Amino acid sequence: APAKLTWYLEITGRRDDGYHLLRSEMISLTLADTLEIENADTTSLALRGSTRALEGVPSDESNLVLRALGVLQRRASVEITKEIPSGAGLGGGSSDAAAVLRWAGCHDSNVAARLGADVAFCVRGGRALVQGVGEKITPLNFESRDVTLILAPFSINTAAVYAAFDGISSPGPQWSPRNHLFEAACSVQPQLRTLCDFVAAETGAQVVLAGSGSTVFIEGFVSGLADAETLASPVGELLIRRAHSTPAIGE
Secondary structure, three states: OEEEEEEEEEEEEEOOOOOEEEEEEEEEEEEEOEEEEEEOOOOEEEEEEOHHHHOOOOOOOOOHHHHHHHHHOOOEEEEEEEOOOOOOOOOHHHHHHHHHHHHOOOOOHHHHHHHOOOHHHHHHEOEEEEEEOOOEEEEOOOOOOEEEEEEOOOOOOHHHHHHHHHOOOOOOOOOOOOEOOHHHHHHHOOHHHHHHHHHHHHHOOOOEEOOOOOOEEEEOOOHHHOOOOEEOOOOOOEEEEEEEEEOEOOO
16 A cells, blocks of 8 residues: 655635645655455454554544445455554555455445545556545556655644635645645644744755645655664654655556
8 A cells, every 4th residue: 555645736716615726736646554454244444554654544434445345345464564644644544445445346436535535546556647625546657766864743634724724715825736735735734834944954855745734745765864764853753764766556
């Protein structure tokens, strides 16, 4: 279940039901969760991983894996080894749900969209233009990319970010052209701006917000973080992960 990275994100409008319309490029990464799934008479879910990876991951019926099994009307024993932190903007829960859909042979984007905005992309992975509320997927040619991920010691609530975005009266120079949610995310979690400023000063590189946060990333492997696994910062210990883009699953 590979992580999803939002390479850029534009908000293009909002539907009458409140859902935001977007236009973004997404890529899948070598950073990944692993699922072991077996048919069973009753459904069960086990979670494995570090304390940091498991923090905030639900084990009840709100978990997207259990929701996916419910939508499919399937029962299974599932064990997830988590590497993608919850609330990091890397689509960990969505990718886990997509893995269940692939296991069941379901590639229906409408079914995926019922589970979440990122699930349809995660079913296929690779590189794609994603539009609408996440259900319109246009595959793009694979490009090999290296990225340095900086995982924050806090999460950011996606719904709160979109609500804050709606409170911005009009576009202006404060908007990040690479990610329209940046200012909204900073208003929800002010430590995000401190983190970005710190990493930019340490590396001299452009720091980009992944989705609605809280992960930020830098294109390539930068010298200032070349060998580090962690980095002390004004907002706490940052986890550093280097990853590569991956082709679509099965290619």
